[in-house]
Amino acid sequence: MSDATNPYTAAHIQVWEGLEAIRKRPGMYVGSTSERGLHNQVYEVSDWAVNEVLAGRAHHVDVTLEPGGWVRIAIDGPGIPVEAAGHAGGPALEELLTRMHAGPRRDGHRFVEVGLCGMGPFVANALSSRMTAEVRREGVRWVQHFDCGTPAGPPSAEGPTKGTGTVIAFRPDADIFGAAECSFDALAKRYRTLAFLNRGLSISLTDRRPPSERSERFLFPGGAKDFVAFIAAQAGTSDATNVFGFEHEDARIAGSVEVALMWSRTLTGGIHGFANSKPTPGGGTHVAGFREGVAAAINTFVRDRQLLSETDTDLTPDQICDGLTAVVSVKLDRPEFAGATRGILGNAETHESVASAVQERLVTWLAENPRLASAVVGRIAADPWPGPAGA
Template structure:
């Protein structure tokens, strides 16, 4: 006897899943249903991404040579408007859809001027993708096109074309005031592209104004004026001759326009060469070099045929490569990459090709000059990090229909671009190193010395990190012999005092708690690393010892987690020389161990300046009071006098740490229960970099001007003499 298996009965709501449960999202419904797939998020970043899509469409006109002015206006009612003097969106009827070009661009996904290959050889925005997505996510969008001597207009509500019945303006017969809450009437039978006026013949352009949909975007989402200005400045570098005007009429508190409409204009005719000069902050090692070239490649792409069918077709593409780069004395790398005018912060095939070509070309140049550079056969080859240390570069590639990884366009995926960029950069860099020009030869030689020094510094830093582990009593240690280490292995509690001079070291050894306080003496003033090269810094015994003892490496290889001490404390005399030593030490940490400063783990000890012996009343012992400034001393004496207490007239003025005995040093400067420490922090790294370069750098003239200007405000009584 057999039985036929029965299909289990699905309970209501428990899995009765059939074709009728499938949702088919057509047109712009998909965008509104899943906005994150198209703009990344629905917060301020997504809001700005929509704006970039509209601006990029105008910039594409500039890239094609048809636009010279772009205005972006942040209106007080929350809308944003983008105007350009490009050719204007086509207003004639597109034959396959029967719709005007304006409606096609703003309502049809994946339809526009960049897909056919005839209108744009290189573009950033994609008309019909960006514009239609912005339209779908807008409570209202108005577009005006000047073309053929007429102004054409069309309005949309959440992607649907129609008309708004806007209320009239304040004055009788005044212009209507556009609002997304105005009564909307959708088109039913056919859409209408209205003619609203006339313009002089030959004048063309597009104006797009839209109000983002509050049901899509988060309530706190807002347009960032600073981000908009940064992007406008960046675009003006990438498209020489293009003028971008940014105007903020919102009057928001904390913005430049809080007291009234604020406007900024950007135009840079020097292109990406000016961009590199703008980005670079450190003193130059080389001039800003320009590397340019192009290449061709073939790829198979789907294209529409005459009948509107999608067919695969092999097309030949042209890829233009343009690079501006320079090296400076620093070790930070600033690389900005772009495809057309689209920023690719996460890189892609063009960045991979650039870095590979640069590494190969520099390795070859070092091998060709090995004898002059004293590079041995057994030395480690330079790495990408060595080559790019101190480099500021802007890399742009221009090609039609670039393939990106995702709609947010952060990574270029077109594989053929890597080979083209590699060939162009290799060829151009080789030409630079082969140049007979005296200035270029001197710069390339200096660059090679810098790269080799970076490589050796990396190796040395790694060796220093390998010695970071504290040795037991039965093991040998490669740490400096003059280091008086602590016993604790708890990094959070341990402290490293960098002490000025051997005389202070002797007292400090008796004053410290050897359980968690380590001492490292330095002899005299260390090297000013703001002026010296990295090789000179590593050759300096004091600098090398400090880096080795901290144990986390230096420069770009610095690893904060590997640091051997929770606090590093500068302990120098309370005089001018002591202040200079603290400044030199701080310069070393800022230049080569900056994460320690940024993490708030660098301190300056505050030793007292005076000791007042207060006479005890009766049989009470005399009391010692310490003061840390002249003003504090005078106020202390006044307070003692007012309370009727006396003090010995021979008030001790400390000239150095060595004048204190161990109990005094411990009680005033080293004991955590009684001491005062000043934490060194960085509120603005860029501003700090400028200050260090001004006060400690090679350029004397700005420093002299700074001293002269500040001389009138100097309090002569504060000079320790």
């Protein structure tokens, strides 16, 4: 077919930008227009709020599911800047909610990966029929309204206030999400995980929708060790050894490593990998390094105690990780993810960092806890389980 009979010109190309692009193809930004996408819309705002806490600009995050489909996310702190008040050094309120990728500067590797695509509150605003932002700052209460992502007007001063903080309330657009509703349990799982992975982070989730109003607060001073104990309890494990864990800063990866693990003779909770608090269900370099480090530590222990003969082959990672429940969390200045859903960590240097840290610390722990070590090795070698210390 010739160009003359079927001309193709620039008029045949449709270009969508910014707000329009998100509303035309919401699945590309929040994953779907079902409940899962609705939750990702919420995470775009709540993860931004969590980063404000981790950066030291707030102390806690409050998420509330309101009647009528509204979601309200509040943080304390001084309140974010407001353009109308002449605040400089943005992003200020309207910029945060109307510009792609606008958000607070990420200081180091402590930040949480925001939402599905990392675009923040702008995506939530674009997919809402209505959003209201309230900032209490420097004695003034500022309010700004948005319709389908577009400002209905500039921020307006609504009178004096004694408190400080920021509240973003939005109603997901029913023309996009239909009858989908937020699940308290699904959101609770996300916020519980964030609190486990960020020691000292306080998040509350409240459901004010009738008839089953409820509320839960998440705060775990034990970090990943508390996480492993929780996973094991959910799996029904009651005969586990003590939880082992450590945190490690490593300049080679411009980041940190936190690991917690335990073995059980009955059930396994599996290995759960995270990068900047984002789940990595496909694993990646951090999980591969963890498996290598655990195998090296166990094989060092059994060789030193001559529990294997010289002709025996080393125990494999699959053997050693049987019955294991573990959390492997890395936080990096520049995380690199593979795949469209960013579910696999690809930073090559992270493999060696995690492997060496796990091997070194696990070898020490096994030497200092010989009874627990014997229980672990007995489990791996399929010998009768001696049971945890004190049993």
